[in-house]
Amino acid sequence: MSRPTPPVALTIAGTDSGAGAGVGADLKAFAAQGVHGTFAVTVVTAQNTVEVRDAHPIPTAVLGSQIDAVTADLPVAATKTGLLWGADALRTVADRLDRLGRLVVDPVLVNSKRERIQPTEMDALYRTLLFPTATVLTPNVAEAQLLTGRDIHTSADAATAASALQDAGVEHVVVTGLLEDGQAIDAWAGPDGVELLAAPTVDTRNIHGTGCSFAATIAARLAHGDPADVAIPTAKDAIAGAIAASARWELGAGHGPIDHFWRN
Numbered sequence: 001m002s003r004p005t006p007p008v009a010l011t012i013a014g015t016d017s018g019a020g021a022g023v024g025a026d027l028k029a030f031a032a033q034g035v036h037g038t039f040a041v042t043v044v045t046a047q048n049t050v051e052v053r054d055a056h057p058i059p060t061a062v063l064g065s066q067i068d069a070v071t072a073d074l075p076v077a078a079t080k081t082g083l084l085w086g087a088d089a090l091r092t093v094a095d096r097l098d099r100l101g102r103l104v105v106d107p108v109l110v111n112s113k114r115e116r117i118q119p120t121e122m123d124a125l126y127r128t129l130l131f132p133t134a135t136v137l138t139p140n141v142a143e144a145q146l147l148t149g150r151d152i153h154t155s156a157d158a159a160t161a162a163s164a165l166q167d168a169g170v171e172h173v174v175v176t177g178l179l180e181d182g183q184a185i186d187a188w189a190g191p192d193g194v195e196l197l198a199a200p201t202v203d204t205r206n207i208h209g210t211g212c213s214f215a216a217t218i219a220a221r222l223a224h225g226d227p228a229d230v231a232i233p234t235a236k237d238a239i240a241g242a243i244a245a246s247a248r249w250e251l252g253a254g255h256g257p258i259d260h261f262w263r264n
């Protein structure tokens with residue numbers, strides 16, 4: 001029997017050939033929430049659980065035409081942006097904000113070693129072109145440090161940084177990935193103040209793509225029509241469950257993927 005039409009979400013992100021992070025993770029996160037996932041690729045990476053070997057940027061004209069093709073035909077209710085490769089890719093997205101539905105911006109500025117992988121001019125472009133339209137912003141600790149110029153060591157620092165980033169015109173900012181007292185803490189600044197979302201840390205190497213998946217799950221819930229203050233804690237629980245479920249998986253010699261479908 002045919003089931004109801006699912007909502008549609010779009011991810012604008014890079015690919016990870018190991019399918020731990022990027023577009024592959026986002027599509028799984030969308031599917032786990034019962035959302036039809038679409039995608040526009042910014043950069044193709046040759047990557048596994050251990051390393052990124054190569055990166056081939058997609059011409060911005062082709063990035064734009066992917067977004068145009070999807071949005072011309074499918075009812076995109078929410079979009080997540082991930083790795084945008086260079087200032088022109090960011091401008092290509094910014095030119096199309098009116099067609100993206102509710103927006104989650106995951107500003108990917110550093111690699112897993114916390115080294116910068118995008119030019120510094122991107123920081124200001126994110127702030128002026130994308131943040132004001134975003135419903136939710138999800139920098140990790142390293143990205144929040146770059147975007148605010150403040151050091152983040154404690155959950156209190158993360159909360160301060162999240163509040164500071166609201167000044168760019170975003171309603172909800174979640175600074176992710178702070179480890180403190182055996183808890184994985186996200187500092188969430190919303191319209192009513194700051195809240196800390198905590199989950200027990202899990203002893204596992206399989207954490208590749210957690211940031212991508214968290215942001216994509218928020219976008220999926222927004223596509224369903226959830227308000228952001230429901231979507232954000234729902235996504236935190238979904239990803240905490242996914243990390244716990246894949247803790248003992250043995251996929252690859254490095255940081256393996258998480259179990260998006262742990263509830264299925």
Ligand code: PXL
Binds near residue numbers: 013014082108209
């Ligand atoms: O998690 C950041 C990220 C985003 N996008 C792509 C990635 C990664 C990390 O590996 O590969 C494509």
